[in-house]
Amino acid sequence: MSNILTQLVEELNAGTLKVVDLTQPLGPNTPVIGLPPIFASSPGVTIEQISRYDEPGPGWYWNTLHLGEHTGTHFDAPVHWITGKELADNRCDTIPARRFVGPACVIDVSADVAADPDFLLTPERIEAWEAEHGRIPAGAWVLLRTDWSQRSDPADFLNVGADGPHSPGFHKSASEFLAHQRDVLGVGVETVGTDAGQAGTFDPPFPNHATMHGAGKFGLASLCNLDQLPATGAVVIAAPLKIVDGSGSPLRVLAIAPA
Numbered sequence: 034m035s036n037i038l039t040q041l042v043e044e045l046n047a048g049t050l051k052v053v054d055l056t057q058p059l060g061p062n063t064p065v066i067g068l069p070p071i072f073a074s075s076p077g078v079t080i081e082q083i084s085r086y087d088e089p090g091p092g093w094y095w096n097t098l099h100l101g102e103h104t105g106t107h108f109d110a111p112v113h114w115i116t117g118k119e120l121a122d123n124r125c126d127t128i129p130a131r132r133f134v135g136p137a138c139v140i141d142v143s144a145d146v147a148a149d150p151d152f153l154l155t156p157e158r159i160e161a162w163e164a165e166h167g168r169i170p171a172g173a174w175v176l177l178r179t180d181w182s183q184r185s186d187p188a189d190f191l192n193v194g195a196d197g198p199h200s201p202g203f204h205k206s207a208s209e210f211l212a213h214q215r216d217v218l219g220v221g222v223e224t225v226g227t228d229a230g231q232a233g234t235f236d237p238p239f240p241n242h243a244t245m246h247g248a249g250k251f252g253l254a255s256l257c258n259l260d261q262l263p264a265t266g267a268v269v270i271a272a273p274l275k276i277v278d279g280s281g282s283p284l285r286v287l288a289i290a291p292a
């Protein structure tokens with residue numbers, strides 16, 4: 034019996050729908066966020082071989098991974114931030130699975146970011162996008178296309194200057210608008226974290242984390258291939274590892290979009 038799900042598979046097989054992988058490769062070269070030295074930071078990725086068809090394991094290959102939850106393309110759960118610490122269902126293992134699937138609204142600010150690496154999205158810019166593409170629906174992933182993922186050199190990607198990192202993000206008012214006026218699932222970015230590089234100097238510090246996670250929203254960081262998505266019409270599936278009491282998790286982020 035044909036139903037909408039068999040139709041989805043038929044259209045994927047026919048090529049009228051496509052799967053877009055929004056995930057960066059995860060390995061020892063994956064850049065991780067650097068915080069001021071007074072704070073603890075996340076380690077880089079190490080992959081330690083257990084065996085590879087050799088004496089320790091003649092018929093199998095496997096590794097031990099050592100990395101932080103917030104590494105590479107990763108998910109931020111509300112518990113990650115102090116503003117979300119008391120919320121229900123705020124951890125990777127307690128967020129209902131339904132909330133890992135939502136429509137994508139892709140806001141392209143790549144030209145602005147090319148001119149200013151410290152560009153911040155504002156509510157005015159969001160409403161200009163809505164005037165062209167329609168209102169952002171509740172439960173949407175808002176994906177900020179900056180083309181920052183094209184910075185393949187880790188130093189360029191982190192873009193740390195004498196006064197700290199310089200990379201784009203959200204003005205506090207934009208995070209508040211998206212969380213409280215549009216009830217989004219969360220925001221996704223191409224940069225190392227969902228706050229701007231200079232956000233440690235903002236008031237409050239890291240306002241997108243503080244606002245989004247305080248409202249029970251999520252974050253997706255270090256995405257790529259947003260340039261392959263339409264402004265609207267794609268669906269994003271972003272399911273973190275079910276880490277017990279997890280604040281976040283590396284994950285595979287997939288979009289299903291019209292070909």
Ligand SMILES: O=C(O)C(=O)c1ccccc1S
Binds near residue numbers: 068103228239242
């Ligand atoms: O969630 C992250 O990966 C992230 O961006 C972050 C983590 C910890 C402290 C500050 C930030 S800004």
Ligand SMILES: [Mn+2]
Binds near residue numbers: 254
């Ligand atoms: Mn994170």
